Structure formats: structure tokens, C-alpha cells
Amino acid sequence: MGRKKQIERLVQEYSMALDPEGYGMRAGLTTEEVAKAVGALRNNASRDLNALCKEGVLLKQKGKPVRFLHRETMLMKLGTDKISALRARTIENTKEREWYVHAKSLDSVLGSKNSLKKQVEMAKAAVMYPPQGLNTILIGPTGVGKTVFAEKMYDFALETGIIDPEGEFVAFNCADYASNQQLLLSQLFGYVKGAFTGADHDKPGVIDRADGGVLLLDEVHRLPHEGQEMLFYLLDKGVYRRLGESNMNRKAKVFMIAATTEKPEDYLLQTFLRRLPVEISIPPISQRTMGERLDIVRGFFQDESRKTGLPIQISKEVLQAFLAYPCPGNIGQLKGDIQLCCAKGYLDHRRRRTKNIQILMEDLPDNMIASLVSQDRGELEKAKGIFDTTLLVEPSQEISHLLSKYEQSLAKVYGRLDQYFKNRQFSSGISDTDEDAAEKIREVFLDFFSQLNYEGYSESDLQNIFATDLLQAVELSLGLAKEKFDLTNASEILFVLGVHLSFLRHANLRDEKLYPYLESIIFSVEELEKARFIISVLNQNLPEHVEEENIKLLAMMLKYVHKEKGTEDKSSVGLVLLAQGEHVADETLDQAAKHIGVHMGVAFCASEYANEKELLLELENAVRKANQGRGVLLLVDQAEFVIFAQIMTARTGILVKAVTGMGTGMVVEAMRRLLMIHQTLDQTVKELETMSWPLNEDIVYGVSGKERVLLIEAAGGLREGRKLCRWFNTLDILRASDVKAVAVRRIDTSMDLGFSPELILGVVSSRELKLKVPIISFEDIVYGSGLSKLQRLLDGEEAGTEMVGSLLFRDEVALVTLRRFLSFADPSKVFELLKYIADTVTRAFGIQLSEGTYLRFIIHCGCMIERLFKGNELPCNEVDEIIGRNQKLYEELKRAMVTVEDNYGLEVPDNELAYILELLETDIVAG
Template identity: 30%
Template sequence: MLIKLKELKDSNSNGASAIDIAQMLNLDRANVSKDLNKLATQEKVIKTKGKPTLFKINDGYNKNQTNNGESKEIKEHNVNDTSIMDIFLEKNPSLYVAVEQAKAAILYPPNGMNILLLGETGVGKSTFAGLIYRYAIEMKVKSKNSPFITFNCADYANNPQLLLGQIFGVKKGAYTGADLDKAGLIEKSDGGILFLDEVHRLPAEGQEMFFTFMDKGVYRRLGETDSERSASVLIITATTEDPNTTLLKTFTRRIPMVITIPALKDRGMEERFNLIKQFMIEESGRLGKSIKVSINSIKAFLSYNCENNVGQLKSDIQLACAKAYADYLSNRKDDIKINSVDLLSYIREGLYKEIEHRQLWNKLIDINKRYCIFDKNEEKIIFEENTTDENIYEMLDLRTRELKSRGIRGIELEEEMEKNIEDYFKKYMNKVYGKIDTTNLNNIVDKDIMEVIEDVIEFCEDQLKRKLDKKIYYGLAVHINNSIDRIRRNKKISNPKLNSIRKEYENEFEIALNAIKIIDRDIDIHMPIDEAGFITMFLIYDDQNIKVVRSDVKIIIIAHGVSTATSMADAVNSLLGSKYAIGINAPIEERPKNILEKVKEYIRENQIKTDILFLVDMGSLTTFGKEVESEFKIKTRTVPLACTLHAIEATRKAIIGYSLDEIYKETLEVNNLYDNNVLDYEPEESEEKKLAIITICTTGEGGAKTIKTLIEDSVKFDHNFIEIVPLNFIGKENIYDRIEKIKKAYDILCFVGPFELDLDYPQFMLDDIIEGNCIDNIQKLIDIEKTYVKMQETLENKLKNVDGKAVLKDVKRFSKTVSEALNIKITTNVLIGIALHMSCMIDRLLEGKNIDDFQGKDTYIKENLNLYRIIKSACTSLNTKYSIIISDEEICCLMNFFNPKVYLKNNPHK
């Protein structure tokens, strides 16, 4: 394609359109457009604005090449903040716990922790050890030139003396045949990492020698008695055996980080597909040609019983590729092509498994696809469609035969075919690809794009038979512009409520679908169907009060043991005074498949249609979420290694109405009570958040900035302490999502705007600001908050056993937790009282002192049982972090702060 562009360049310096190239190459215009845009992204061609869009060779492309052949784009990618471990985790999510443990071990001061890797044969322990080494270099824990020595203890297991000599080194004459002094692997690994595989083959004597080295960093070569040697080596060991029976306890105690690598059968279909893709691309690199693999072959590789895990999967793929290459060389096939009939019989059995991994097929394959093409030069998989003139009906006929051959009949067959038809037309409507440049309604939206947006808005108004409100006009323009820009930057547009929007607003959704076709046609861009859902929300806007839509997330606990999960759920429900958390037990002797069916049956019986957070302990239970998503088409998240504290936090957030992702992230953050491991998201900053006054307008940020100027001219405040944050209102519910994001960066003081929101914060109207009626009230809020901040200095001087700044932060979080659960807003004066009381209480408990009995304690708790349970559950994290026990007497004192009756009695002027 670049050659054809060069030919056109010689005759036309302005460039060529996608249609010109398509006609010259006799190819489909949409496919050509897609490839041209890809070349533009790689900076190999230049894409011009206007209609039609033109492409021409980028003469300066080679200048951007680095000396080693890497492009500027690739070089920049290499210096981003994503670590090699994070990249690995994207395609291997079941190894989340293992990766986090490995990170912690490498980064643990001063020299890292020794590691023991557990797992069946072939799970990839050696590969993971190598990944740990590369991560250590990336994080600059080890130097680039530091050694990484790998040694398999099984190679010398029949000669223990020789085995120990290999590891520790040998002094001349130490044993018969030891003719020379010889350095051992520890000496060669100095400053780096030594990986000992099959460490259970190390004799007891060797284990004892080894833990002496791990303790003191010193060792002797075999035969040395008069001197000691020292080395700084991080030890990674691996075994397929139970360490409790094959290794000395004195040895395993020196290895604090034990990491289990899950078996292939526990790693999920999508991960297995990623492995197949990786191995196929590696073989393509060795053979120097692309490899075609039939969809049935992919299904077989995904589902067959691969007893020896990743190692066997790789070997089986190499064998299949070798056979295909032999057929190609002997001219039996025109390409290197793998068909299911060519596979070994035990691999083909994977085709006949009953389990249908529909979710994966829907992501990867529509009913026209017959081959995956793997190429070392292509990161993405290329799909080859049938080249015959088969139409949709012939495709459906083939699909019907395929399903029937697998024993699928009746209603299940009808449902499957209906889904395939729906998928076909969904994908058929989105076959146009491309990108477009954008800049900035009046310096915000590019002129060419604005013309298209005006066509879209005119079309929508004509179909709706009404004019769009001016603020919707502007909001829709900015939104479409942002969507185009997002696609240009290869960012995904996803609308999780697409199906409900489509059903609830059928007419507007149909209009929106046609609107995105206008954009597709005029800008040559692939606008996904999800975007129609967003445009629909603009079209149905009205001026009714804007309400917060609370999420309904189900919390399901699954844990191994006869009553582990139900006991945890009962404890959580008792603390929170609810019956919200559900426990499903997984007896050790019961097969995971049966447990999964119990979970599915519970979802069916209770007709659950909302999001689910699964709290599980370990093993195959971590995969249940994906299975549920696949069958029920509902969104799930899974927290592994869950404890009661996780369950309390998740259930409490769910009762309040937090979204699934919010609950998931904040539940994971419970881990911060124990360590500082990096999670799979960014937690809140450790530094204190600034206060914020939020100004809101409906026509863009200009109005909000005007309000900001009015406040700055009327109120006295320190800009280092308080920030005024402008916020524009776009859409019907989106403002609450944006406010939730702002709350993560700021502590909100109040809102100022032209209308009232459904929020429990002080709110002031725009006309009051202009007339100066509420300036004193805002000033009072600021002054009280300044007093609250000064309290930190008081606590730091007063407390003996705990850091004042740290405990104040924890107490503020406690107050927020309780007020959210009670759905009340506590005044700043009361918050200050709570902070002083609780900070001193924690300090006192750490000193071993308790308060006197609370008079009438039992009666008070009984009369305020819900309040008692909420405060007791909120105290759980404090008990855990500070290793204290907050007694019922202390809880009753805290209840006084939050009890409205007591509060009003002590503050009658309120």
C-alpha cells in the first residue's frame, strides 16, 4: 500500500483518498481506510483534513527512527509508567495475587525477600522467575548487568556432594576428583538473583547450609574450614511438591514470600487464549511466515485436557505448527495452515466439550470468521472471512450444523441462533473504520467537525419534531467532538447501560443510531453503537429535578469449608444490622463445578439482574465471576483472599448505593491496613486533600468560572487551603459521577450554582451570590474548617502513643463512614468533637487504659441498635490497624455524638 501511495505521490502531490487506493488495489474501501489510518497512527503516512480525506507518504518518517531501528512512537511507549509486571498482568489476570506478592518481595527494603514458587509441572515457574528478575532491573533494585543464574537441583539429585559443590563451590581436594578450586553459583550470582528449580531435591545438609547463607549472607566452599565468603544474592526457589513434607521447616522459615502459580485449568479461557496467541506469534517469528489457524483448532486448543499445563500447551502448538510447515514445504498446502483434522486426537477432543465459552467467542469471532492469522509483525490477530459469496442465511446454516453436531437442540439452539443473528447485524452496522483530527464550539471544535455535528443536530431535531435546548446543543456538540477525539486516540467507548437505554427509549435510540451513521459517512470514522446510547441520553433530557441514581450491587461470599462463607456473611450482617451479604459454602470435598452451579442456581432463583461483587478465598473460585458474566450477561468483580474486613467494607458500601467499581476499589484498599503493596488501581493520595467550593453552570465552564470570580472577590481564604473548582453540567445523571471523582481529590465544602442538586452539602444559589446574601455563610464554613486543620497541631503535641496527623486522617474516615451509613450530614463542630475524643481514645487504649462503665449501657444499645451496629462495624478497621479493642463502653460514648436526640439536647440552639 505504501508503494501505491508513492506512485500517486509522483503524479499528485496532494495525496490520495481511500477510494483511489481501493480502486487501484481492487480492495474493499472500508478495509483500505482502516489500514491507511493505521499507517497514519504509525506516522508512516500523513492524513489531511477536509473532504475527501487524503493520505500521502510521510517523507520525515525515517528521521524519527532511532539508531537501533525503533520508531519514536515505540521509544516513547517504552518510557511510560507501566511496568513489565503490569503488562504481564493485563493478559494473565489470574496471577494478580502472585504478581503483587512478587512486586512486594522485590521492593521490600533493603535487599528484597527470598521467594518460594509453588505450582504443578509446566505452570511457568521458571518464566515467572525470569519476569521477577526483569522487574527487579526495571525498578532499579538490581543493576542492568546483575546476574540471573538458573539451576535445576534435579540434574544432580543422585550425587548430593556434586550438587552442593555446584551451588557453594569447591576447594581443591575437597573430595575425589576435586582437582581445582571452583566457584559456585552463589559466588557467580553475587549482586543478582539465583533461581533454584526443583529445590525439594536439595538434601537436608544443603538446606541447612543454604539457610545459614540466607541468615548471614556468608558461606563456605565445600572443603573450606578456615575462612568465610560473603555475597549479596536474592534467592528464588521453586518446587512442584508440598514444601511442608519435602523441605525443612528451618529452611522454609527463611523464605517469607511463598507464591503459588495457578494451574492452566484455573486460569480462565481468555488467559489461555492469550497464551495460544503468544505461542503462535513466537512460532510465526521462527518460521518467518504468518500462520493460519482454523477457529475449530482454536476451540480445541482452548478446551482440551492439557495435563502438563502451559509447558505442554506450548509443545503441542509447536508440534502442530511443525506439521503445518511440513505440509507447506511439500506443497500439500498453499499456506502454513492448521485445521482441526490435523491435530492429535487428544487435542481434538476439546472440540466436543460440553462447555460453550460464548463470551470469548462473542469478543473474538463472528459467524463469518473461519481462520485466525497470527503474524510476528502484527500485535493484533487478523481474521480471515469466508471468501465465497455466502450470505447471512448460508452462514446461519453452517452455524446451525455446527451446533447440532455438538448435541445442541431445541430452545438452546434457538437462543444461540437468535444471538448470532443479533451479533451479525450489530457488527454489520459498524464496518467503517477511520480517524479524524480535532482541535477546540468557537476555538473548541474544528470547523469540519462542527459542520458534521450541525448536520447531526439538525437531523435529530427534525426527527424529534422539536428544537433542542441551547445547553443541550452545546453539550452534544462538545460530547461528539470528544468522542471523535477519543476514537482518534484508539480509546475504547463503552456504555454499560446500552441495552436498558435501547429498550427504555426505543424511538430516541433509533434516531441516535442514524445520527452516528451520519458521522460514519461524513468523517470516515468508526463510531461504535455504544455512542448511540450516550447521544440518546442527550435527546431525552428534560428540566426535571436531577436525582442521584443509586447502584444496587449484590455481595456474594464464597469460601472453602462447610460453613466458612455463611459464617462470614452472618457476622457481617449482624454488625451492619442487615441481611445483605450472601454466603455460599464450598466444602473441600465438593467439586468446583458443583459449587459454580450452586452460585448460578442462586442467581436464577432470585432473578438477579444487577452487578455482583464476589468475595472469594482462593483457587478456582476466583474464576466464577467470568463464568457468571458469560451466562447471565451481568457485570461482576472478584476480590480474592477475602476476609471479614473486606466483607464488611464491601457490604456497607453496597447498602449505601456505591457502584460496583467503587466498591471493588475501596474493598481492595482495605489491604492498605496491612501493607503498602501497589493495587490494580490508583488509591487516594496519601497527602491531605484540599478543600473545594464547587461552582456549577449548565452551558459550559465559562459560567462556572464567572461564579468563581465572584466568590474570590467576596470571600477571604487561603488558596493553598481551599480551591474553587468550576464544573459544567452535561447530561442527565453524569454530574453525580463527576462529583464522585472530585470527592477523591478534594474535601467538598459547598456548592454554588443556578439550581439545587440532590446532595447533602451546603448549597448556595447564584442569585444569592450576586446579591451578596450568602457570603457570610460561606466565610463561616471556611473559618470553621481552618479551626479543624489547626487541631492537627494540637493532637501532635498531646498524643503520646500515636502520630497525630495519621490518627486524625483515620478518625475523619471513620466519621465519613458512619455519616454515610446513617445518611446524615454532621456539622463541623461535632466532627471536631469526634476527632478530639477518638484520637485521645486510641492513644489511651494503646497505653492500656480503659474508661469506666457506661451507665445504662445495655438499655442504650438496645434502644439504638442500628446506630450501635454501624459504629461497631466502622470501628473494625481501627481495631485492626492499631491492634486495640474498642469496647462497648467506648462505642456508647461515640453513639452520643451521632445520636440526634442526644445532639439536640446538648445543642438546643440547633
């Protein structure tokens, strides 16, 4: 029985025994009582109790300590009315107290109860002050932890709901660009095309990224007065302008934290300082108490222990040196010195294969040794009084507890198996067969695995328990095995295997005592193959070598470690590669599969399909095929293809998110992440976007000086919406208008964004919305009718009226379609050449092509150029007949086509011209 089930049964039995007449506020079990009763750590018991409350199984009673009762049992004993009163009393004042109970980020700052108590209280007040906090300035010398303190303020703001969960923490160091004021301001505020020499496109600034979150301006005293003045409007009214703009028409909601090492009044404008009403001074390490310094030192060693996954033993002399030596670089220097010591100790550990990392006096940096020689002996004596023994830090309390439990359980396994085989060997009354012995070994191991309570741990627990490199290696090996062998119990094995490998790493030995017993177990070839495969991947990704003696133990895990029936989670994130060119997606997927060792994902070629309807239908099938239960990652090689993610989400009900970029390295990295057992679609997208093509700068044009907005609502949140906005704002019909695309979270609740209703041109969304503004679907955009609606709205007409002829619109549709169908030729260059040919021919005959003929001409000729590149011209059996009835048109077209032939070094044959003549002749004759 899992720990969570044990806890539920314990509370249920307690509630059953409770006398209804004697029920009062002190009724119920506390977390401590539950933890003790089931033999669990308090934090594990607390996590399970809270989970059971969320599931509606238990009731939580307020007070100190919090107490728990079984809901169904109490309902039966007390009745509905009393239970309702109980629930009301239980949640009384929850909303008012919840932030205080859960918002602990600032309290975790070392010194929050001593030398930094005042600073922490001021920070809390600054964040909590309505409506969106008070802007703050942090003052202190280099290395005191101003950036960390600002990050804790950000975490506190997230916990208290002052800022949205999607709001980012953005740090900007003004000193990085201090030698060039214009560059500094352009990085901070962004700029518009033409703002200065070389500004050939619009570029967003740091403030754009910080919108909705926290902006840390480090070394703010290096910010020029002009920049300080530009920030007045942002801090006062939430508006700003980019370099090159004249109007303050951009809006941003930013909680600002400034940081400086100087006296603010000597460098900052008084008018700017007044807008930073909260001033918090962070003291240097020399002004922190010796006890706090010990906590800081211990914390840094704890971090290094967690990174390496090994205990670190620090001699008392080293510890006293870290407590006593003068540290001019403050906490930053202290951290660097500790990391250097740990690096030396880790190298020695690998050479000597010791159980842990040992830090001795010879590991201290030279600068520390030199400063200690000249240091006042009084500081060393004081340090000896604080700590006069060796310090041992573990990767985490949890792993220490688990390894201790694991070692104890192994001892029991030895004892039970030793006793069994002694009795079997020397007792004449026992006639067990080899099959009986094997069954006994299986029984002992099954009991051993179950004692580890592998069902009670979440993904975040595992990240806190295991060393990072070990967890990633185990996740990758099991993910690959899951894909290769259809492994169904990878999540459960992850925990047990993680504990076993941690034990081997800490003990630094081979557990040879187990293996003779395991020789009695017969495994199938497939079971042993799975185990060998996992161990080979582990050995490729871990610094230490996992010996082959572990193969049968791992095979045992693979065979017997399971959750309760029906609870296996086989879901994962699916992968689709969407490319324009032929075989690009297939070949990239194959190359990536060779690197990773497993073939996964679906390849899709857009140019294989004759029209959008067929393309979307087949892409929908590809998404459904790729779906593994946790959404689908769409890797695309064209910026405009990101829109397909929204259409697929709407069509299939499967969350699809797109990332631009399809090099082999990108696909390999995507596969590696998706193979990790607990990986989510959101995590993967965020990690890959740091590697993807720069959608946010190079293709953003002309979004400055706009008066109206087109709201983009994307499935998947603001991040997806912003990607789509970048593409929409490249379209000529928006670039030539007074409208820009703006991402919003959810349209129903977004009409208070600061835009007047008359400034909202329309909404692009996958949902059916009942609003008083025009709605355009993403699917309509792909088919072209959406762009038609958009053009009508820009022309001041109703979206449903007949389309008035618009050269700008038809050019937009032609160019967008060429981008979809051309793999080798540059769509923009092809379009300009073909547009010139169309204009030349129509002028010669004094007519204008209909919109349909014009679009067919551009697209057909574009595809013709692509075919001729590949040497695939179309045959035609009626060339002479078609040319004969269109002789003048043929001669004009032949002359105009010289432009294409000269630009691409091609010859356009008559059979290709015949098809173009057929396409044009109706309009020419009618004209």
C-alpha cells in the first residue's frame, strides 16, 4: 500500500472512532501525528495530506497546528448541515491569510530574522502596496546580493498574485552600455526603423519583455538623465516611447526595482528618485552576524553538494577560515571561493574514489590564504567560538533519509535470503525446487521495492532529491527505453533506479552480495536487452561507470516495479516536423534519429499538397498520429507556419505549440527533451525557443506610430500569441495601415487593456466568440478569406461585404502563397519578377487581370520556376495549337519572360508558356 493510501486510511479510522457529541475544534490529526504513525518524513506527510484535501477526500481545520479529518466519514457522522458549517469555518479568512501562509520567498533570505529583518519587511510592504506595488531602489556595495534580493521580491510578488504568473523577471545592467548612451537607451526602450543609421527595422526593448513582470535596472547610476526622464512616464502613467518615436503611445505595466552601488542622490535626478519611494540598503558581509555568515557558507556548500550529488565534508579549519577572512567582494566573492574549493575537492574525489568530497586547507584559494595571514587573530578566535568541529553537508535531507532506508532494506534482503538458503541447504525437511527458490527471491525483492514508496513522489520532489546530472541521465535512459521497447513503468522505475544509483555513488562500491542470488532468476532475452540498453545510456551520460553486475537488478526492477493496476501514465509529448521543401523533414528526422538512437515523430512536407484544404487535413492526421497524450510540438522551418499550431489545436482538441527552426541540432535537442519522462510541452517550447530563429527582431516591421489594434488570442497563452503577432506585423496590409497586432490572454476578459472599443479593429482567434467586434479565425487566414476580411476592415467596410478590388490585398495573398509553396527560390524576388511580367503583358493589351487569374498566374509561374530548377518541365501535347490562337500574347509573354531567364539562368520552354497562355487567354480575349 502506498504512503498516500496509508494516510487516507489512518485519518478515516481516526474519524470513524471520533465521538460526534464531543466533536470540537481540537478534533483531527496533525501533520506530525500522521507522519509519526506512517513512518514518513513530515514534509512528505504534509504533501500527501494537502493533496488529499485538494481531491476532496480530507477536511482541513484551521488553527495551530492544522488538523485533518476524513470528509465522507464526517459527513456520515455529522450530516450535511454540520459539514457545511465545518467547511465554512475551515475556509474562514483563507483568502486574507493565504498569501501570508504560502508567500515565503522573502522569509527564505538568510538574515530575514536578524540583520535583514527590516529590509525584508520593507520589501514585503513595497510589493503588497495596492494597486501594483511601490517601485524600489536597492543600495549596497558589489556582491552583497542585490540581484538575489530583487529575485526574491519577484518570487514574493508571484506568490501573492501581485503580478501574473506569465510575468517575467528581466534584469538589465546599465553599465554594459554606459559608454554609448544611444545604444543603452535603444536596448532599454527599443527603437523604430530609421531612428538612427543602421536601424533598418523596428526592435523591441527590455521594457517590452518586462511588461506584466518585474524589471531590475542594475547599476542604475549609469543611466543617463535622458533615460531617467523617459522613465518618468512609464513609472507615472505606464506609457513610454521607443527611440525615434514622438508620441508616448506604448503601454507597459512594470514593477521596477533599481539597484546601485553609489549614493543615489549623487547620480540620479531628484525627480527620478521621487518615483522610487522605497529605499532598501543591503549591508556588506562585514556587517552581518557571524551566525548569518555561517548559514551563508553552509548554504553555498549545500548548493554544491546538490549539484554534485555527493556529501561534502569541510574541515573545521576551512570553515573557520571562511567565517573569518575579510571578503571585499562580499557574498559574491564568498560564493566563488567556495565553488573553487569544491572543484578542487571534487577532482580529488574522482582520483581517490572517496565516498564524499573533502575540503581541506590546501584547497583554499591563494587570496584567502594571504588575507588570513594578515587577519586580526580576534576574528579567527571568534570563528572558533562559533564552530569548532567538522561540517558535513548532504545533497538533501531527503536523499540521506532514502539512502539510509535503502541500506537498511538491503540488510534485510541479505538476512532473509541468507536464512532461506541456509535452511534450504541444511534442512532435510525442505524440498524446494529451483522454481520455488526463484519465487522466494522475487517475493523478497518485490517487498524491498515496495518499501521505497515510489508512488509518493512528484516531479519537483525528484528534482530536489537527486543530483541534477543523475536525474537527467536516468530520465533520458528510461525515456529512450520507453520509446524503443514500449516501457510502461518508466516513471516508477525512475525513482527506484535513482535511489539505487545514488546509493552506489555515495557508497562508492559494488553491491556484489546481491548478485549471486539474482543468478537464480531466469530473465527473458528481451528483459536483459532492456536492462543492458538502459545501463549503456547511463554510462554515456554519467561521470561514473555503472557496472554490468547491475543488469539483473535492473531487469528485476523492470519486471516488478509497477504502480497499482490502472494507474500507469504512458503519456508524453508528440513531435511533428513541418517543412516547405521536399524530403527536408524526413531527412532531418532520420539524421536526428541516428544521433539519438530512437526514431520518433512525424515528418510532414507542405509542398506536396495542391491546396490549403488538403494540406490542413493531412497535417491534422499527422498531429493525431504524433499525439501521445501531452500535446504536440510542431517544429517548422517557415515563420508563417507558426499559425498552423493554432488551427491544429482548434481542429483536434490537442494542444499544439510551434517553434521555428529545423536544423538537425534543434531536432536532436527537441528529441532529447521529449524523451525525458516528466517533460511537458511548455517546458520544451521555452527551452527550445532560446535556440530558435530570431522571430522577435529580424522580421518585425513598422509597428510604431499605430493607432488601432488587431487582438490575437492564441491557445497556449501570451507566449504563443506574441509569436503570431510578430508574423502578422510583417504582412504588408498591416504595415501599410495604422493597425498593429497585439497578443492578449483571453479576449473575453481583455477589453480593459487600455484600448478604447473604437480602436479595436478585430480579433483573430480559434474560438467562437460572441463579441461586438469582428472575429477572424486562424483557419480563414490560411485559406485567404481571413486576409480578405482583414482588408475590408482596414478599408472601413463591414467584414461580410463583397470584396472591393484591392491590389494590395491580392499581392499579399500571392506573396503569402508563394512562401508556402517555394523551397529554393526566394518568394519575394519571384513575386516582384512575376508582378513585373503581369504588368508588362496587361499594359500591352490595355486590360487588367481579374483577381483569380492574377493569383493563378503568380502561383503557377512561381511553381514553374521551382520545377525548372529541378529539371522537371511539364509536357504539353497542344503547344502549336495554343500558341497559334494566341500568337500576339505568346510574343509579348516570350519577351517578358526573358527577365526570369536572365535572373535565374533558365530557359522557359514553349510547352510551359502554353500553359500560361491558356491561363491568361480568357481575360485577354474578354478585355
